[in-house]
Amino acid sequence: xxxxTHSPGTLSLSPxxxxxxxxxxxxxxxxxxxxxxxxxxxxxxRLLIYDASNRATGIPDRFSGSGxxxxxxxxxxxxxxxxxxxxxxxQYATSPLTFGGGTKVEIK
Amino acid sequence: EVQLVESGGxxxxxxxxxRLSCAASGFTFSNHxxxxxxxxxxxxxxxxxxxxxxxxxxxxVDSVKGRFTIxxxxxxxxxxxxxxxxxxxxTAVYYCATGRGWLIQHxxxxxxxxxxx
Numbered sequence: 001x002x003x004x005t006h007s008p009g010t011l012s013l014s015p016x017x018x019x020x021x022x023x024x025x026x027x028x029x030x031x032x033x034x035x036x037x038x039x040x041x042x043x044x045x046r047l048l049i050y051d052a053s054n055r056a057t058g059i060p061d062r063f064s065g066s067g068x069x070x071x072x073x074x075x076x077x078x079x080x081x082x083x084x085x086x087x088x089x090x091q092y093a094t095s096p097l098t099f100g101g102g103t104k105v106e107i108k
Numbered sequence: 109e110v111q112l113v114e115s116g117g118x119x120x121x122x123x124x125x126x127r128l129s130c131a132a133s134g135f136t137f138s139n140h141x142x143x144x145x146x147x148x149x150x151x152x153x154x155x156x157x158x159x160x161x162x163x164x165x166x167x168x169v170d171s172v173k174g175r176f177t178i179x180x181x182x183x184x185x186x187x188x189x190x191x192x193x194x195x196x197x198x199t200a201v202y203y204c205a206t207g208r209g210w211l212i213q214h215x216x217x218x219x220x221x222x223x224x225x
């Protein structure tokens with residue numbers, strides 16, 4: 001099983017600042033099949049990034065993904081008020097599919 | 109527009125069974141893998157099960173193997189999760205999901221299952 005570890009667990013930032021979220025895998029993620037999701041309270045998750053670096057349909061270009069192998073990053077270039085949420089990475093290369101525990105981006 | 113609508117959740121006692129359903133629309137259901145993902149209260153996301161397009165291949169997380177069964181009815185654009193021998197730790201919001209291959213692109217709004225005495 002591929003274990004995904006987020007860092008940091010919580011990120012306290014102000015609107016307009018840059019957010020850098022990390023996701024580390026316990027073994028290499030095949031084909032870089034790594035996705036990022038955003039989840040707000042009481043809502044279903046929303047796909048932001050797939051295949052490590054491709055933005056999903058309708059996702060603003062302030063969101064970007066990078067990385068390969070075992071180390072992946074989600075960057076939000078300038079935080080908007082609606083970006084404060086929990087972010088999860090997930091690998092879909094190998095069964096069992098696994099999610100990281102999440103990074104909460106909160107308003108400082 | 110892809111729509112996934114879950115139903116069948118509720119409050120049950122540990123040890124009993126429950127069947128979740130997911131009604132799909134807005135895409136060619138029979139062409140897509142389907143999945144169930146759950147989220148315990150205040151916790152993170154956990155993938156539960158996947159099923160391939162014709163239902164011939166099914167995959168489960170270890171904690172539900174032998175207790176949960178995923179199935180689908182392509183004629184009715186419906187996905188199911190039969191949950192037997194429910195445990196307190198199965199309490200969660202259960203999401204129906206789909207996308208490209210195993211990539212989850214679309215999620216339902218979820219159905220709450222509570223196993224408690």
